[in-house]
Amino acid sequence: MPSLDQALRAALDSRQPLLADLHQQGTDCYRLFHGSQEGAGGLTVDRYGPQLLVQSFHTSLERDALLALHQLVNERLGVDSLLVYNDRSQGNSRIDRRDPVYQADEQALADLTGHEWGLTYRVRGRHAGQDPLLFLDLRNARGWVKAHSAGKRVLNLFAYTCGVGLCAAAGGAREVVNLDFAEGNLAVGRENGALNPELPPMQFIQSDYFPAIRQWAGLPIAQRRGHKLPSYPRLEQRQFDLVLLDPPAWAKSAFGTVDLLRDYQSLLKPAILATAEDGVLICCNNLAKVALEDWREQVLRCASKLGRPVRDCQVLPPAADFPSLDGNPPLKTLILQF
The missing domain is CATH 3.40.50.150 (Vaccinia Virus protein VP39)
Structure with missing residues (x-):
């Protein structure tokens, strides 16, 4: 099985034509890594406008791996994204927000906006629910x-x-x-x-x-x-x-x-x-x-x-x-x- 770095690089490579089309149509909200199908089950990496939302559903992601992932995505997309990491692998992840792996900046957790099909959407990395506000x-x-x-x-x-x-x-x-x-x-x-x-x-x-x-x-x-x-x-x-x-x-x-x-x-x-x-x-x-x-x-x-x-x-x-x-x-x- 490929390493996370290899799997992520392959996923980003495969998305280049799609991302070009999405950006042209006014979309900056999309999935960058679909772990269950791309080599890291239980891990998803999504862009929501200025925010990079990383979520793990099976096991926690180590801090060094998370930061390396963030850096690689920024380099490939040519952006300086705001990182939010939600570890949803624990049974009480809906209410436990101690963030032992990574503390998101206040700016990353503020009300932001993303775009899809030329329309503007509210983006919140954390809110009263647990799912992103745009599926x-x-x-x-x-x-x-x-x-x-x-x-x-x-x-x-x-x-x-x-x-x-x-x-x-x-x-x-x-x-x-x-x-x-x-x-x-x-x-x-x-x-x-x-x-x-x-x-x-x-x-x-x-x-x-x-x-x-x-x-x-x-x-x-x-x-x-x-x-x-x-x-x-x-x-x-x-x-x-x-x-x-x-x-x-x-x-x-x-x-x-x-x-x-x-x-x-x-x-x-x-x-x-x-x-x-x-x-x-x-x-x-x-x-x-x-x-x-x-x-x-x-x-x-x-x-x-x-x-x-x-x-x-x-x-x-x-x-x-x-x-x-x-x-x-x-x-x-x-x-x-x-």
Whole structure:
């Protein structure tokens, strides 16, 4: 197995054509090293504008190796990046921020901005959550939305920090609705909107997925016997021209369970019904253990059973900064044309 230095140099070499294209299109947020596929399992190196975010998920990275990595990236990119190292290999890494390996500078941990597809995004190396505020592997999907949103009513489900909504607004959508359960995520989405003041305003709805999507789809909201449901926003039944469904792998609430492995259909069915007759639904599944073809068949079968057969189904793979040796990347994206 190659050393980390050798693996990193090979990864940077392979990305040169991609980075040139990304820089030309106004993008300075991308993955520089995808360790599980490039020789150092559990290690990722991402650029977010002026910040270099290094994260280890299996074992801690030694300080000398971290600093050598930082120096090499700076030399190759011709930048003086601000280093943030998140060691996520320990069980309490979400709350333990003692940073025994490397203390990031205050400037590196300040509110920064990065860019993708010519748009500006909020960047924080550390925040109340643990994941970066922009998931880089969804960049191609955001680009597709930006290129196909003109005049459309767009619904961004599980919106997180609303990057898809921002791209829809930039692409000329006549309406953009972002739905997420966490107000903190939507707050960053509002920041992203404010960082791009030339764009039309977006809508933000804080709600559990199930009551919101089932109201839009015209379906009843189930209630377990003897259990009173929490309050939720009341919404009118309606459809959207372009819907993006990018759920987490698993989550549970009083309204239902998100389970991409065992019950994708409970998420998919109402999303299909909330998509216009001639609309587009982009659906994602980020579970590595789910095979693309099996999932694709499941999705198409669900649509057919609803009387909404798919006219065209396109697979949209992640960009080349997320290589997959077996051709089966964890993130799978389907573009369904009804």
